[in-house]
Amino acid sequence: MTDRFLKTLTGASLVMGTVAAAYYAREGLTLSHYDAKAHLVVARRILDSLTPEYSQIGAVWLPLPHILNLLPVQIDAFYRTGAAGVAIWALSNRAGPEAALGPRGVLHMDIGFPPDVAPVTGRQGGVSISPDGHALNQRGS
Numbered sequence: 001m002t003d004r005f006l007k008t009l010t011g012a013s014l015v016m017g018t019v020a021a022a023y024y025a026r027e028g029l030t031l032s033h034y035d036a037k038a039h040l041v042v043a044r045r046i047l048d049s050l051t052p053e054y055s056q057i058g059a060v061w062l063p064l065p066h067i068l069n070l071l072p073v074q075i076d077a078f079y080r081t082g083a084a085g086v087a088i089w090a091l092s093n094r095a096g097p098e099a100a101l102g103p104r105g106v107l108h109m110d111i112g113f114p115p116d117v118a119p120v121t122g123r124q125g126g127v128s129i130s131p132d133g134h135a136l137n138q139r140g141s
Contacts, residue, residue, distance in 0.1 A: 017090065040073050042058055043070055043084075046070055
């Protein structure tokens with residue numbers, strides 16, 4: 001892929017993302033999914049609750065989105081409209097396809113069994129156990 005193509009693709013993704021965010025905001029759908037509101041609630045309660053502390057982050061989701069939204073959600077307008085989450089999304093996606101594809105323009109994911117782990121069954125899904133019995137891997141079909 002050429003540098004010009006990646007920049008064009010990045011620009012197009014930014015424009016499309018901005019249009020989509022504006023549309024959802026205008027229609028009042030920014031917080032229409034329950035998890036969207038729940039992520040903002042988790043981020044806000046770290047500092048704004050009866051017992052404000054780090055343990056308010058919880059254990060269901062990874063903590064990074066809540067830490068990034070920690071300060072923006074303290075502004076009531078950002079919290080109630082979902083603008084805090086949209087801003088974090090926009091900043092994290094501003095690099096676009098260039099960042100995702102890497103220097104060679106190739107996205108590579110290595111998905112497989114950990115070292116020294118062999119599948120228990122030959123089916124499409126199954127469980128595998130390491131030889132020492134300390135690692136377990138489950139693969140769905």
